[in-house]
Amino acid sequence: MPTTDSELPAAERQRLQRRNALRTGWTLAAVAAAVFVTYIVQVSRALN
């Protein structure tokens, strides 16, 4: 749910911001970790 909706009450906006921020942050961290692991695994497989 977008937190830029001007109709949202302040408390609800804050709750959504915190929840969405954690989701976004962990998703991006997982992507970065996956890229790191994938590259090493793929290089290892390519060389074997």
Added chain:
Amino acid sequence: MQATHDQLAGQDHSAHGRPTGLMRWVTTTNHKDIGTLYLWFSFTMFLVGGVLALLLRSELFQPGIQLVEPEVFNQLTTMHGVIMVFGAIMPAFVGFANWMIPLQIGAPDMAFARMNNWSFWLLPPAALLLVISFFVPGGAAAGGWTLYPPLSIQMGPGMDLAIFALHILGASSIMGSINIVTTILNMRAPGMTLFKMPLFCWTWLITAYLLIAVMPVLAGAITMLLTDRHFDTHFFNAAGGGDPVLFQHIFWFFGHPEVYIMILPAFGIVSEIIPAFARKPLFGYVSMVYATSSIAILSFIVWAHHMFTVGMPATAQLFFMYATMLIAVPTGVKVFNWVATMWKGSMTFETPMLFACGFIFVFTMGGFTGLILAVTPIDIQLHDTYFVVAHFHYVLVAGSLFGLFAGAYYWLPKWTGHMYNETLGKLHFWLSVIFFNITFFVQHFLGLAGMPRRVPDYALQFTDFNMISTIGAFGFGLTQLVFLVVVIKCIRGGATAGDRPWEGATGLEWTVPSPAPYHTFETPPLVR
């Protein structure tokens, strides 16, 4: 854009007391403090990298070995590159992001404020590792900033320190990028839709995605390098069945997007400044966003143009050549839009605008030499010559650095509450642009005549151009001290800056007082 600003923004700290002295900076989670830390750190590293560059140019003033042994020269070239890329330019843009993104989208701070503190404080130890690597047995890493094996596998402990430093810097960049994406996606003020965001936020959003995608690739490559060095793996060691060329592919899969990581935020800064000083809205805002995204996407499919000489099928050469040329299209859209914004505008040329115009002119020259290098048969001739050195300094110094200077002059009044000294600012610009061209324009001729890069000695016929280049480099280096004087004078005093010191400037950052209060937008502004 109509916004209301929270009058209570500059809240006091009577409940817990505001941290003071050194602990304020060590423990701060405030985006403005952390932005300031990033900017001072990057300027310090810029001076360190600059001193290394001047040592290189001193050695190259005349043919023959003058000041440093060849192996030390190689250490200087490597560390100059690593420090400027990872220690100066990237942290400087993160500093701008920290300062300006929350102010521009109406957020009270970055999404993960404590991680923001950690992102910054990882940098000084990494910088220390790079600097002390000069003093370990065998000296600093000397294989070039690209760390190509087999050299990087064979070197002494200086290479380990460089690898460790790059790991730390990469982790810091990834954390910073996660913070920026999360802040922009989740913390915008009510009414601030994505397509109402200032271009600087857009370019940083795209840059942050690029960083998250490619920094782990570099981390993977240097981790494999480390295990090759110490744990008997043979990823890149041909003697054990590994493939050194594979490292080049992986490195440049990171390295080419990295080039855009260092230029896209500068595009954003220039896109803020030109409308402000042309007193017209930015021409083609939406096309700017799509052009930036196109450049970012294309950056993933052009990496092998850095390594045409390793040998690859003609079809691969053609693919990478044409894909590289394709990048000229969205870049051309951007340059067209900047010029169209100026067209029939009521332009004035204060220092930020001078640097922005200088950026367009000189960066475009770097873009054209990039197109020349994209042509495979030409690149095979010019590979590893001073033509390449000239090309990427036109893009990274006149591009990224001039963009950073433009942004610094533009937002200094907001940061400090004072106007900078315009005369000194203009002096800084004109000396920079003149000495920059004296340093690097002649390097095109050196490269075309066949002078290789990363060598401390050269044939006699290259002497005159090298002397000119060295004189220019010292002029350029000393000119940057003018910038330091301007900033210090601006912090210590000067004419008081209003909330919106530039009459053509738009955006939420100009609705808060100058200097920006310690806390802003605790109650979100309403953007219509």
